[in-house]
Amino acid sequence: MAYLPRLKEEYRSRVISALTEEFGYKNIMQVPKLEKIVVSRGVGAAVSDKKLVDYAVEELTKITGQKAVATISKKDVASFKLRKGMPIGAKVTLRGEKMYEFLDRLVTSALPRVRDFSGIKSDGFDGRGNYNLGVTEQIIFPEINIDKVNKIAGFDITFVTSAETDKEAKSLLAELGLPFKKN
Numbered sequence: 001m002a003y004l005p006r007l008k009e010e011y012r013s014r015v016i017s018a019l020t021e022e023f024g025y026k027n028i029m030q031v032p033k034l035e036k037i038v039v040s041r042g043v044g045a046a047v048s049d050k051k052l053v054d055y056a057v058e059e060l061t062k063i064t065g066q067k068a069v070a071t072i073s074k075k076d077v078a079s080f081k082l083r084k085g086m087p088i089g090a091k092v093t094l095r096g097e098k099m100y101e102f103l104d105r106l107v108t109s110a111l112p113r114v115r116d117f118s119g120i121k122s123d124g125f126d127g128r129g130n131y132n133l134g135v136t137e138q139i140i141f142p143e144i145n146i147d148k149v150n151k152i153a154g155f156d157i158t159f160v161t162s163a164e165t166d167k168e169a170k171s172l173l174a175e176l177g178l179p180f181k182k183n
Contacts, residue, residue, distance in 0.1 A: 005100035007176060015175040022171060032129065032163035032172045037099050039064055040071070040091035041155035044080075055150060056090040062143045064102050068092040105141070106157070107177040113140040119181035122170060129163030131173060132156060 016031050025031050039060055043052045053070050060068035071089040073082050082088070094102050111117060114137075124132040136154040139146050163169035174180055 003097070005097050005104065007100040007104050008097065011100075011176065015172070018175055019168070019171060023168060032161050032168050034099065034103070034159060034161055034172065034176065035095070036160045037094045037102060038091060038158040038160065039068075039094070039102075039155060040089060040158070041153065042071075042089040043153075044088070050087065052151075053087040053090060056153070059138055059144060059149075060090050060092050060155070063138065063141045064092045064094055064098070066092050066094060066098050103176060107179070109142055110135075110140045111179065113142075119179045122180045125166035125169060127166060129161045129165060129169035131159040131161070131169060133159070 011033070016028060019025070019031050020028070041056050041060060043056050045052055057068045057070055068090045069092070070087040071091050073084055073086045073088045076082060076084050111120070120133055124134075126132065134154060134156050137152050138144050138155065139149060139152060159169075159173060161169045161172055163172055170180065
């Protein structure tokens with residue numbers, strides 16, 4: 001039998017029925033699902049030092065388990081000494097089994113390592129069922145060796161779902177294990 005990530009199995013066995021019960025879906029295809037997770041990191045100091053983008057790509061590759069790519073500036077900004085086509089960040093888009101594996105590691109090992117952690121804020125929804133989460137330090141992930149980090153930096157994690165509303169998306173992400181703060 002082929003390998004199936006723990007959260008994917010849980011989605012199929014428990015989350016679909018829980019969301020159907022909560023929102024009254026008539027068809028299993030109406031149940032929202034997690035489509036992709038985008039992990040991105042801007043490196044503002046990369047204008048003066050190109051090696052910083054390489055470090056960011058390397059760290060995101062270690063964290064996600066998939067090769068990250070450098071992001072390129074789209075236009076010139078004179079006040080930042082930025083030219084069109086310069087590398088200014090890194091990103092990786094996770095789908096399928098790697099997406100579920102990353103979410104599992106985020107929920108079970110990375111978020112509990114955040115200092116004074118009491119849950120994630122629920123105001124990061126965009127109105128279309130997508131959720132944005134900012135992580136302040138990359139060292140919360142066990143894949144990153146603290147001694148080899150040249151600069152502590154944060155990154156953004158975007159959860160793209162097929163949900164129509166923010167309420168449906170929040171229920172989906174909460175069922176998948178994201179620890180939202182209780183208001």
